[in-house]
Every structure is written in structure tokens, then in C-alpha cells.
Amino acid sequence: MEANKNRILVFGGTGYIGKYMVKASISLGYPTFVYTRPINSETPISKIQLCKEFNSIGVTLVEGELEHDKIVAVIKQVDIVICTFAYPQVMEQLKIIDAIKVAGNIKRFLPSDFGVEEDRVKPLPPFQAFLDKKRKIRREIETSGIPYTFVSANCFGAYFVNFLLHPYDDNKKDITVYDNGETKAILNYEEDIAMYTIKVANDPRAHNRIVVYRPSKNIVTQNELISLWERKNGQKFNKVFVPEEDIINLSQILPPPQNIPVSIVHSVFVKGDLVNFELGEDDLEASQLYPDYNYTSIDQLLDKFIVDPPPPASAAFE
Numbered sequence: 001m002e003a004n005k006n007r008i009l010v011f012g013g014t015g016y017i018g019k020y021m022v023k024a025s026i027s028l029g030y031p032t033f034v035y036t037r038p039i040n041s042e043t044p045i046s047k048i049q050l051c052k053e054f055n056s057i058g059v060t061l062v063e064g065e066l067e068h069d070k071i072v073a074v075i076k077q078v079d080i081v082i083c084t085f086a087y088p089q090v091m092e093q094l095k096i097i098d099a100i101k102v103a104g105n106i107k108r109f110l111p112s113d114f115g116v117e118e119d120r121v122k123p124l125p126p127f128q129a130f131l132d133k134k135r136k137i138r139r140e141i142e143t144s145g146i147p148y149t150f151v152s153a154n155c156f157g158a159y160f161v162n163f164l165l166h167p168y169d170d171n172k173k174d175i176t177v178y179d180n181g182e183t184k185a186i187l188n189y190e191e192d193i194a195m196y197t198i199k200v201a202n203d204p205r206a207h208n209r210i211v212v213y214r215p216s217k218n219i220v221t222q223n224e225l226i227s228l229w230e231r232k233n234g235q236k237f238n239k240v241f242v243p244e245e246d247i248i249n250l251s252q253i254l255p256p257p258q259n260i261p262v263s264i265v266h267s268v269f270v271k272g273d274l275v276n277f278e279l280g281e282d283d284l285e286a287s288q289l290y291p292d293y294n295y296t297s298i299d300q301l302l303d304k305f306i307v308d309p310p311p312p313a314s315a316a317f318e
């Protein structure tokens, strides 16, 4: 690793998207740190194995809870902070913001966004409440004067292929289609999301900007996705359409947090929130920022599910 490269610290680096970020950071040659909750008898074996793998590829692991003095000390050792906490821990980022303010050395902070462009959508109330927390974090970062990049990564590709197509279930004949299946969504492969994120975190062009990951080959409707999948595995599926009013109804009757995934489905696959705003002059788009980076198209991502499947997501959507 080059001595003059930015040092990157990831909070939540053992999580679903976090591990891709950590591996991307190492693969691009950045000294990489992961702040992780202490390993104890309750820790899942998968996390213990991942931490061993991180050690073997040169990641510096720091174990701890979010104690102020301890995180200030770690933050002082790095240049860039990326947080990939899950939704229930979003407000915990206030502790990281406080620590970054005290440390005073951070060149860029990327909070745990990585979904819809939360400042430009108006989804159903359960998803709105989810996004309100993420927005609060954005406003706190801006008010604090911390250099930032806000990332709208759109759908995690493998995660949503699992959710929509159930590619691991060989006996599945039915595929659920939300509304009429004609709304455009954006599915980006997790490895690319991570590579783009490490690139934007280090890119002066992305200083205090929002970056949207909207590569043209990954804009797809559910019907197009199903047709592509049918062509690849030579199977015809029976589409089971769920009308919009049923989705809205579910968002109203399901208790929290189960009312959030259906509200996300409504936002993404019914309203088309990922594509229904134009990128303006102040916006940056990842595939245009890095035209030489060969991202995985949705077509190529589906090939991976046939040849070398990415691990199934343990998603809130399952």
C-alpha cells in the first residue's frame, strides 16, 4: 500500500454492504480500518470468520462500542470515514459526527445512505419515517461543517435479484410482480457500489456533493428482469401481479418494522422514485464520473446467479 494514500475507516464494515466496502478499499490499495462491536459468545460464526478474512487481507480491526473517547482516538488515525450501519442504528451516527467534530482531521464522511436519493422522494409514511432519520443525519453533517459525500446507490443488485426472482429456489414457478411490472428501477451490483463508494470518498469532485449511482445498463423494469432471467435459465414463470392498492393497504396494516419493506417496494417498483427525478447540474452520477470503470450490467449480474451465485441476502425483505 502506498504511504500517501488516504486511510479509510468503516463503521459497520462487517455488515451486508460494509464487507464489500472494506474489500473494495483494500483492493484499491487504501489502508483500511474497521470499527466493530467486540466479539463475544453471542457473536455469529460468520462475523468471526469475516474478521479473520479481514485480518488476512490487511484490514486493521478495532473492537469497541461507540464510546466517545475511543472513537475519537480511532478517527484521529484516519482520513476518511464511511458508515454502513443498518437502519436501526442510523441515529447512532450522531456519536460518530460528534467524534469527527472533536477529532477535527477528517477529510470526508460518508454516512449510511446507500439507497434512494432521500432528499428527493416522498414515499409512503413508513418509508418516509425511515428516510427522515437519514435526512436528519445529512442535515447534522452539513450544519457541523464536516466534509461529506452523500451517496444514493439505488437498489443493491444481488439483494434485489434474490428478493424479486428467488434464483435459489429451483421449484419456484410463480414470480410476484408489484403493480404492472413496468416501472423502471436501478439495480447495481454490490461490488460496484462498493468500488464507486471508495472512489467517490477519495475524489475531490465529490466533496460536499451528492453522487447518484445510475448506470444506464442497470435501469430495468421487473418485466424486463423476469424476461432476461427466463431467457438465461430457459424457464417460463407464472407472474402473480400485486395491485398497488394491496401494497398501500399492507403498508397501513402491517406493524413496524414490517411496514417498511412494502413501502420501499411501493416507492421503487410502483412510483419509480429511483428514476423520476432528473439529475441536475449539481448532481454527480457514478458511471459518468468513472467512465473507465467496467461496472457489472444487470445482464451480467444475472449470469453470476447461474454460474457463480453471490451469497443470498439475509434481507429484511425475505
Ligand SMILES: NC(=O)c1ccc[n+]([C@@H]2O[C@H](COP(=O)([O-])OP(=O)(O)OC[C@H]3O[C@@H](n4cnc5c(N)ncnc54)[C@H](OP(=O)(O)O)[C@@H]3O)[C@@H](O)[C@H]2O)c1
Binding pocket: 011, 012, 013, 014, 015, 016, 017, 018, 035, 036, 037, 047, 084, 085, 086, 087, 089, 112, 113, 114, 115, 116, 153, 154, 155, 156, 157, 159
Ligand atoms: N439500496 C439497497 O438496496 C439497500 C439494501 C439494504 C440496506 N441498504 C442500506 O445500506 C446501509 C447498510 O445496511 P446493511 O443491511 O448493510 O446493514 P447490516 O448488515 O444490517 O449492519 C451493518 C453493521 O452495523 C453494525 N452494528 C452496529 N451496531 C449494531 C447493533 N446494535 N446491531 C446490529 N448491528 C450493529 C454491525 O457491525 P459490527 O458487528 O461489526 O459492529 C453490522 O454488521 C443502510 O443505510 C441501509 O438502509 C440499502
